[in-house]
Amino acid sequence: MTIISTVWPTNTYPEAVKQTVPMFGCAVRAGFPSPADDFLEPPIDLNEHLIKRPAATYMARSEGDSMIGAGINDGSLLIIDRSLSFEHGRIVVVCLNGDLTVKRYEKTPTPRLVAHNPKYPPILLDCQDAVCWGVVTHVINAYPGA
Numbered sequence: 001m002t003i004i005s006t007v008w009p010t011n012t013y014p015e016a017v018k019q020t021v022p023m024f025g026c027a028v029r030a031g032f033p034s035p036a037d038d039f040l041e042p043p044i045d046l047n048e049h050l051i052k053r054p055a056a057t058y059m060a061r062s063e064g065d066s067m068i069g070a071g072i073n074d075g076s077l078l079i080i081d082r083s084l085s086f087e088h089g090r091i092v093v094v095c096l097n098g099d100l101t102v103k104r105y106e107k108t109p110t111p112r113l114v115a116h117n118p119k120y121p122p123i124l125l126d127c128q129d130a131v132c133w134g135v136v137t138h139v140i141n142a143y144p145g146a
Helices: 046-050
Strands: 002-005 020-024 040-045 057-061 077-081 091-096 099-106 112-114 129-140
Touching: 040 046, 091 112
Parallel strands: 002 129
Antiparallel strands: 020 040, 057 077, 077 129, 091 099, 091 129, 099 112
């Protein structure tokens, strides 16, 4: 088994465009409602909150239902960081025998990729080459009906 962590040049991607979004000055309760504040905090830049290393980050859409238990749905937008290491328990994007997949990496008891849907068995990495394309750091899903 070969697990390769991809290192990409850091100067090949343009800087992210700064886009700010208004931010409420209070949390939005998911329980009993409380009176809202009459002010907003300064706008936030989603790039600052979602992308820690812009030169090593890319996005991809997921396909299929193998990771629904981890909140990754068909069509979810994945934020993937190539600079993070391929470690036990992380959700990773892997090129496995020429095909891209997103799964949780488990190092023990044997190296494998694990789906978060019981319909799919683990993929053992004992005799397959796996190239890690990055670690999923955030998942963005549209709320149904929005």
